[in-house]
Amino acid sequence: xxxxxxxxxxxxxxxxxxxxxxxxxxxxxxxxxxxxxxxxxxxxxxxxxxxxxxxxxxxxxxxxxxxxxxxxxxxxxxxxxxxxxxxxxxx
Numbered sequence: 001x002x003x004x005x006x007x008x009x010x011x012x013x014x015x016x017x018x019x020x021x022x023x024x025x026x027x028x029x030x031x032x033x034x035x036x037x038x039x040x041x042x043x044x045x046x047x048x049x050x051x052x053x054x055x056x057x058x059x060x061x062x063x064x065x066x067x068x069x070x071x072x073x074x075x076x077x078x079x080x081x082x083x084x085x086x087x088x089x090x091x
Contacts, residue, residue, distance in 0.1 A: 008052035
């Protein structure tokens with residue numbers, strides 16, 4: 001279930017990106033980048049939820065890019081998926 005837009009405004013609807021279902025995979029990494037190709041988020045441990053913040057502050061409304069990588073548990077085949085996400089904050 002790939003999501004391409006979040007509105008982290010606290011209303012309980014589309015407030016965050018949640019890829020928790022990937023917990024069944026091995027070596028999962030989620031990285032989100034801004035337009036300057038700077039990493040603004042990287043998953044840690046089994047936390048695959050991003051709330052539209054970087055360094056404790058809301059990111060600006062705009063388009064961001066992500067890369068998700070993992071290893072399939074049964075076959076040990078490395079997988080990767082990339083795409084974009086729109087963040088619409090109140091700013």
